Amino acid sequence: MTPLEPDKIDTLFINCHLATMTGNAFSIIEKAALAVTGKTISWIGKEKDLSDHLKTKCQKVIDCKNGWILPGFVDCHTHLVWGGSRSNEFEMRLAGASYEEISKKGGGIFSTVQATRKASKDELFILASKRVAALLSQGITTLEIKSGYGLNLETELKLLEVIRQLDKDFPVHIEATFLGAHALPREFANDPDGYIDLVTDTMLPKIKNQGIATAVDVFCEHIAFNLSQTKKVFQTAKDLGLNIKLHAEQLSDSNGAALAAQFSALSCDHLEYLSLDSAKKMADNHVTAVLLPGAFYFLKETQKPPVDILRKLKIPMAVSTDLNPGSSPVHSMTLVLNMACVLFGLTCEEALLGATIHGAKALSLEKSKGSIEKGKDADLVVWDIDTAADLCYLAGLTPIKMVIIEGRILHDNFKNE
């Protein structure tokens, strides 16, 4: 290994343990040190391999006080730009109404669409900023945000512009996904194919032109769009060179995952009703499974995603908040980690891989994000925990000491000690 030169290091972290996630596996280095140069990780290893000279000569040395450093969390599935509130629907569901019943009566996604269409770009930005800030304070350093509460060209573009502004104004890295095919807007109630034509012929080319989204998602479900409509959106996305994702088999088995696999989608998300055959197609086409225990919990679902099959087929499992107003108003990754273990039966190691390197893979960012490796972006969180499993175990606690994004120190709670 090349010797470390103090003048080439901007920040040296010592007295820490690392959970690196290197090689898509849960790997740890105890009694470690980590060096950051510019935006990237320049060295990791055992602290005993560093000379005392180096520690005294480095510009900035941070004593992590025996804390753990993990890659910043990658939250690869959110819908966090929305207007209005659905707390009334929460109360309706507590009184016995189902998510589908509320949706069929014109509530659900439609009520958020109405409120989002009415809201100005500035209003949506202010609302969404609070949510991004909350996620950042939970150790999330990379984030995906979907549009999908506009369902017309003007409002879908407004949402994607808000997402672009959030990416500019916050240190968090944000990927934008176009989810125009999220629900059928009222204006097209009797003409679903007509709406899909609008998505493929007008919205998608505009979005591609403006370079305002990197991926395209569809809600393939009996309360949303069928297989052939989904296929049409995928074909257009593919022709335009956009990545593909799918809300698949959340409430029933629509064979969406198999279709998405045919299109080499980056990910299929939810997957409670995934069949063995579709899972095999996902494995063959290297599609990541995104598990969303927040929505499962919040909708009081009983059908769990087939984790044993995913494991057996070695399909990477990401976990994410699915932050949205209707099915997962969950603003905490540590809570989601806990749910992934308790509700879906993931091990703590699987859940942590899911919130880091596998989340990055679901966004095609695994070369730069999601693990602690030399040359990767220095997106790191220093945690005040005894073992990495504490992040899954201590439900809802977020004992963050420091957040670093691309080498920049953001939160520094060591200062307050």
Ligand code: NIG
């Ligand atoms: O991921 N499944 C579809 N979309 C969201 C729910 C959106 C909503 O209810 O507003 C989800 O669960």
Ligand code: FE
């Ligand atoms: Fe979703």
